[in-house]
Amino acid sequence: MKHILFTLYLIVLSSALVGQSTVILKGKKSITGTILSYDIGHAISMQLENGTRVIIRNSEIKSVMIDGKPIFDEKPTKTYTFEEGSIKFAWENMLLTNASHGGAGLSLSGLYQWKQYASVGMGLGYHNYNAEEGRGHIPLFIQARSYVKAQKVSPFVDIKGGYGFSTGKSNEQFIDAKGGAFFQGMIGVRWGTNPFNITSGLGLQTQEAYYYYNHRWNGGTVEERRQYRRLVLSLGFLF
Numbered sequence: 001m002k003h004i005l006f007t008l009y010l011i012v013l014s015s016a017l018v019g020q021s022t023v024i025l026k027g028k029k030s031i032t033g034t035i036l037s038y039d040i041g042h043a044i045s046m047q048l049e050n051g052t053r054v055i056i057r058n059s060e061i062k063s064v065m066i067d068g069k070p071i072f073d074e075k076p077t078k079t080y081t082f083e084e085g086s087i088k089f090a091w092e093n094m095l096l097t098n099a100s101h102g103g104a105g106l107s108l109s110g111l112y113q114w115k116q117y118a119s120v121g122m123g124l125g126y127h128n129y130n131a132e133e134g135r136g137h138i139p140l141f142i143q144a145r146s147y148v149k150a151q152k153v154s155p156f157v158d159i160k161g162g163y164g165f166s167t168g169k170s171n172e173q174f175i176d177a178k179g180g181a182f183f184q185g186m187i188g189v190r191w192g193t194n195p196f197n198i199t200s201g202l203g204l205q206t207q208e209a210y211y212y213y214n215h216r217w218n219g220g221t222v223e224e225r226r227q228y229r230r231l232v233l234s235l236g237f238l239f
Helices: 002-018
Strands: 022-025 030-039 043-048 053-056 061-068 070-075 086-097 100-113 118-130 135-147 152-167 173-179 180-193 196-214 219-239
Touching: 022 043, 030 086, 030 118, 053 118, 086 118, 100 135, 118 152, 118 196, 118 219, 135 180, 135 196, 152 196, 180 219
Parallel strands: none
Antiparallel strands: 022 030, 022 061, 030 043, 043 053, 061 070, 086 100, 086 219, 100 118, 118 135, 135 152, 152 180, 173 196, 180 196, 196 219
16 A cells, blocks of 8 residues: 555656655665656656666665655564573473373473573472372473574474472371482474563473382381483463
């Protein structure tokens, strides 16, 4: 529509060859003279003050002024700008599952986005690997994330590593729980515009844990070592 209105306006003006015109180019350079004709959608023909005639391609034009009044102004295209040197908070909701058990988890971390390919930070979460047993873990971790593209939609790689504190269900057999090493690797996609983004991912999570409890029949103490491995499906927010 803006090109149609611009064309009609120029047709009226060019028929009388009146009006001092200024064409501002996308490179911020300006050309002043009289508009002679407009080849619709292609180019403007102008006569400069010194009598020289020039042809200006439509793709070069940013705006046009006639007698000091704007009649055409190309609206700038909004582009996504990756916020380098900024702090982002990442909230993740997770499903944790393997062939026999399912659970859920969540985490909150703070990331310093130094560059597109280098975001680092730390965070805290809660993971429950087996809802029936009530065995949960509270991981404290450091995190590194790398985005493939500095665009609205970008794949990313995310790694977390740290220590997971174990919690156990309180009953007459349970004595104590001890945590261990925690690791999570994930690939995902981030999309949206600043300052709010949505993330989704697929990864693998491992957690080492030790449980101490009284044996149900012989009365002795049992130490159980677990190496949890869970497939992670994640949906999160970056803000």
